[in-house]
Amino acid sequence: MPGILIVEDDLELREMLRISFARKKFTVLEADNGRDAILHFKPSVTDIVITDLIMPDEDGLKVIMKLKEQKPSIRIIAISGGGKVGPGNYLNLAKALGANAVFSKPFSINDLMIKIDELLEPEQHD
Amino acid sequence: MLKAKSDNHGGEDYLRYLENEKKISDQIIDYSRSMITIINRKYGYEKANATFCRAHRMLTDSIVGRSLGDIWGENTFKAYIKKNIDECFAGKTVRYEASFETPGLGIRYFEVIFRPLSTGNGEVTHLLAETTDIDDLIHSRKAVIEKEEEFRTFETNLPIGFLRVDPEGKIIHANRTFLRIMECGEEVPVLGINVRDFYVEQGIFEMQLDQLAEFNTRSFGRVYLRNCKGREIPCRLSAYVALDDNGRTSYIDFALEDSSRELMLENRLLQAQKLETIGALAGGVAHDFNNILATISGYAEMLQEDLKSDNNHYKKASRIISAVSRGLSLTKQILTFSRQVEQEKVPVSVAEVLKETIGFIKPVLPSGITIKSKLSKNVVWVLADPTQLFRIFLNLMTNAFQAMEEKGGKLAVTQTVVEGRSVRSELNKDIVADEYVLISFKDTGKGMEPSLLKRIFEPFFSTREFGKGTGLGLSVVHGIVTEMEGEILVSSEKDKGSVFNIYLPVLKYTAEPLAGEKRKKILFFSGNKHESRILIIALESSGFDLISANDSDDLYSIFTEPGNSPDLIIYMADTEMIKQEDLAGLYNELKIETPCILITDPDHGVIEENLLNSGIIKQHLLKPVSLRELRDAIQFAIK
Numbered sequence: 025m026p027g028i029l030i031v032e033d034d035l036e037l038r039e040m041l042r043i044s045f046a047r048k049k050f051t052v053l054e055a056d057n058g059r060d061a062i063l064h065f066k067p068s069v070t071d072i073v074i075t076d077l078i079m080p081d082e083d084g085l086k087v088i089m090k091l092k093e094q095k096p097s098i099r100i101i102a103i104s105g106g107g108k109v110g111p112g113n114y115l116n117l118a119k120a121l122g123a124n125a126v127f128s129k130p131f132s133i134n135d136l137m138i139k140i141d142e143l144l145e146p147e148q149h150d
Numbered sequence: 151m152l153k154a155k156s157d158n159h160g161g162e163d164y165l166r167y168l169e170n171e172k173k174i175s176d177q178i179i180d181y182s183r184s185m186i187t188i189i190n191r192k193y194g195y196e197k198a199n200a201t202f203c204r205a206h207r208m209l210t211d212s213i214v215g216r217s218l219g220d221i222w223g224e225n226t227f228k229a230y231i232k233k234n235i236d237e238c239f240a241g242k243t244v245r246y247e248a249s250f251e252t253p254g255l256g257i258r259y260f261e262v263i264f265r266p267l268s269t270g271n272g273e274v275t276h277l278l279a280e281t282t283d284i285d286d287l288i289h290s291r292k293a294v295i296e297k298e299e300e301f302r303t304f305e306t307n308l309p310i311g312f313l314r315v316d317p318e319g320k321i322i323h324a325n326r327t328f329l330r331i332m333e334c335g336e337e338v339p340v341l342g343i344n345v346r347d348f349y350v351e352q353g354i355f356e357m358q359l360d361q362l363a364e365f366n367t368r369s370f371g372r373v374y375l376r377n378c379k380g381r382e383i384p385c386r387l388s389a390y391v392a393l394d395d396n397g398r399t400s401y402i403d404f405a406l407e408d409s410s411r412e413l414m415l416e417n418r419l420l421q422a423q424k425l426e427t428i429g430a431l432a433g434g435v436a437h438d439f440n441n442i443l444a445t446i447s448g449y450a451e452m453l454q455e456d457l458k459s460d461n462n463h464y465k466k467a468s469r470i471i472s473a474v475s476r477g478l479s480l481t482k483q484i485l486t487f488s489r490q491v492e493q494e495k496v497p498v499s500v501a502e503v504l505k506e507t508i509g510f511i512k513p514v515l516p517s518g519i520t521i522k523s524k525l526s527k528n529v530v531w532v533l534a535d536p537t538q539l540f541r542i543f544l545n546l547m548t549n550a551f552q553a554m555e556e557k558g559g560k561l562a563v564t565q566t567v568v569e570g571r572s573v574r575s576e577l578n579k580d581i582v583a584d585e586y587v588l589i590s591f592k593d594t595g596k597g598m599e600p601s602l603l604k605r606i607f608e609p610f611f612s613t614r615e616f617g618k619g620t621g622l623g624l625s626v627v628h629g630i631v632t633e634m635e636g637e638i639l640v641s642s643e644k645d646k647g648s649v650f651n652i653y654l655p656v657l658k659y660t661a662e663p664l665a666g667e668k669r670k671k672i673l674f675f676s677g678n679k680h681e682s683r684i685l686i687i688a689l690e691s692s693g694f695d696l697i698s699a700n701d702s703d704d705l706y707s708i709f710t711e712p713g714n715s716p717d718l719i720i721y722m723a724d725t726e727m728i729k730q731e732d733l734a735g736l737y738n739e740l741k742i743e744t745p746c747i748l749i750t751d752p753d754h755g756v757i758e759e760n761l762l763n764s765g766i767i768k769q770h771l772l773k774p775v776s777l778r779e780l781r782d783a784i785q786f787a788i789k
Contacts, residue, residue, distance in 0.1 A: 036441075
């Protein structure tokens with residue numbers, strides 16, 4: 025059962041993501057800001073991270089850097105709905121910092137699932 | 151003096167007296183600062199005073215008896231002196247100024263006076279020549295004239311209007327700049343007019359006079375004056391009161407500057423700041439709104455998963471997803487306006503996009519409206535997202551047609567290249583590109599009031615009736631143009647029409663095929679010819695090879711011939727090249743694994759695309775598709 029960490033400050037969106045991943049039998053961990061995500065990160069049970077980029081208390085870019093540092097094999101998907109410099113820019117930055125995939129909000133949850141399956145595949149071959 | 155005076159006095163006393171008198175007068179003559187000589191009819195010197203001798207460094211004896219030609223040189227005498235002397239001998243006092251050289255003084259300016267001396271019978275026998283050194287005088291006079299001239303030029307050419315009025319306000323003097331600012335040609339004489347009459351609000355003038363009485367010098371800031379053509383000009387005004395010896399006002403000097411441009415720039419800056427603020431706000435809203443949309447679509451998708459596709463409620467979930475799509479297209483526009491979406495840019499020929507846009511819109515042109523385009527023959531490149539260019543052109547043309555909807559009219563589209571330097575002040579930019587392409591849309595529609603004109607680029611501001619249009623169109627155009635480091639300027643006149651001018655920096659570029667890595671091949675099923683053409687331009691400029699299929703047979707051979715198969719398929723939902731179910735069928739039959747991107751129009755209501763549910767779609771994009779979205783989708787689809 026793969027473990028997924030959802031870092032998102034929008035409560036309703038996080039809830040939706042939690043439910044949809046629980047349905048797919050993921051072990052879901054949550055954080056509503058970047059600092060908590062970094063502080064309480066559990067490398068052993070987390071295979072994949074979905075993180076928002078613009079959040080209070082450490083943004084998603086910091087999350088990507090810190091978590092990759094702690095667990096280089098971690099798969100990270102960045103999601104963003106635009107902000108001061110636009111989702112495109114933030115997402116590109118996220119990619120440059122090591123995010124394995126990026127999605128701009130709103131996104132199709134099906135697309136997200138397909139991507140996650142794809143990202144988790146090589147791990148299973150190991 | 152030379153005339154012998156017959157007198158009753160006789161004897162030696164009288165002779166001595168005469169002798170004495172002669173000495174005195176000789177002395178007076180000698181002490182004179184002028185050179186004084188007596189010349190006879192033979193042009194010979196009969197007498198010369200000490201000043202003359204000093205100037206010529208000669209003794210009196212060596213001058214007297216010699217001719218003028220001898221002393222001054224024959225040529226000089228004949229050319230400059232003789233004529234005047236002859237005139238004097240004819241009985242006239244001759245006076246002139248000339249510069250010449252004497253051994254003692256060098257070259258200097260002199261005043262020369264020849265006075266005829268006559269005997270009793272009126273015959274002129276001699277003349278008295280008095281030559282005064284006026285060199286210093288001439289120089290100072292010249293200096294005064296030069297200074298005067300300098301000041302006059304300065305005052306005339308000063309870019310500041312200058313005005314002198316009498317204590318009542320009547321104009322005594324006005325410089326050229328004043329006349330220019332006030333647009334007073336020759337036909338309107340301003341002298342004598344009271345300056346008060348130029349004031350839009352005359353009360354202000356009285357107020358200013360009161361202030362001047364107290365302070366003498368005063369800057370009044372901005373005052374509106376009505377010029378000779380009746381236009382109101384915002385002017386920056388200051389004045390100074392000159393007092394006479396009794397402390398009464400002698401005259402008042404006004405200096406004024408036309409501050410229309412300043413005002414215009416101020417307003418524009420204000421507008422820009424306002425748009426910036428609205429943009430930041432709207433961007434924040436869009437961000438939160440995207441979160442909400444993501445939540446909604448997520449649940450809707452889960453709902454779909456739970457329901458079978460033949461269930462009644464399945465369709466309802468689809469409708470929710472469609473609504474999300476429309477919401478997304480709205481937030482996308484807001485983010486474009488607030489320039490929070492960086493555009494993906496490629497070299498694009500402006501004329502090509504313009505032509506496609508015109509081609510796209512022509513078939514749906516309302517009757518009574520014509521469109522005329524004049525595009526420059528040379529290919530002009532700009533760095534842009536072709537889809538965004540298409541969008542702004544389409545938007546401006548659509549607006550023009552709507553402005554002409556009631557009465558019909560003509561839209562003129564022109565494309566020219568202008569030098570950056572020459573439009574610097576219009577663009578109000580410190581740094582300008584070398585060249586700009588100016589794309590102008592001029593309609594003969596109903597035009598706009600100035601108050602409306604100020605606000606058209608604000609998002610959610612619409613001139614159309616409530617409920618029609620989102621009011622985002624022009625704000626998005628503004629965002630796109632600004633992001634391209636271009637400028638959009640509008641002028642409009644009520645009932646006459648509007649002109650939208652777009653300036654985009656010209657890209658120095660020569661089109662050549664991209665070399666290097668193997669180009670990816672895309673099979674493109676185009677929909678509307680012109681709209682698709684824009685996407686094809688965008689993709690080709692991005693380094694993709696595009697192929698198309700005209701019918702199923704074509705398609706069949708593309709996939710069955712070795713080395714022919716594409717890396718990606720882009721399918722526009724409105725294509726007439728192949729039906730969705732046929733493509734899906736082909737996928738099944740030939741076991742094709744080529745990723746496919748579907749492009750649909752969110753305004754076409756509920757998405758019930760067959761392809762979408764077939765599982766072969768890797769990415770689904772909604773119109774309008776930007777190049778960035780397209781490239782991201784391609785990157786996502788091709789692994």
